[in-house]
Amino acid sequence: MTSSFLAPGSHDELEEGLQLTPKFDRDGLVAAIVTDADGGGVLMFAHMNAEALRATIATGVAHFWSRSRGKLWRKGETSGHEMTVLELRVDCDQDALWLSVRVAGTGAACHTGRRSCFYRVVPTGENAAGRSLEPVDDERLFDPKTVYSG
Template identity: 55%
Template sequence: MFDPASLRYDANGLIPAIAQEADTGEVLMMAWMNAASIEKTLASGMVTYWSRSRQEFWEKGATSGHRQRLVEMRIDCDSDCLLLQVEQTGPACHTGRRSCFYTAVRDGEEVELTKPMV
């Protein structure tokens, strides 16, 4: 039986969670979860992070509709990082881009890889 308490959290009770589009393998974003947000995510099937800035649950897409349906939660070898395979509705990034990782470093310069989709 999986118990969220078995994971290793940082001093603030948080664990980093990487969201990856299940179909394409695209890495969408990284955010933080606590044990309660993991329980909510597993129970509802919709990804819920913990907002460090607002200090509250952050049900992804609850207001924007840009939700993440959980396909599978994975745990790393040290139990201190999560990989969330998800189905993302629309953009994952608050800038309106599919992925938050839209800036590349090429030959020492920052390059914008994608434009907002909405």
């Protein structure tokens, strides 16, 4: 499948226009931020190429480009944690997308088995230097060894 998105136009068209003209980077990717539609914050961060974006738009189910595996990735195809897209938005310069989703199965979005990939807090402020990350919301909802084996 090749991209049928139009190339980005002028600065003003990109920011103020109502035509989706994604600004793919030199690897052909845009950023994709996934949040929990039920108010649970950021679940994961991934990338889409034109094919993944087209598949997401057409099906309403989240598809990404797996940089590690070099292939189209229908989220949940192995684990069952499919993501239904309740709303898709694009940012001002059209190089980032925001997917508000509902996750199937156990509700875990992270391949480590957690609900969110963001399960560690980075301490900030005057006394932050050298402090360890702080685990938060890090319960495993599934065992990745079982789900991804074989």
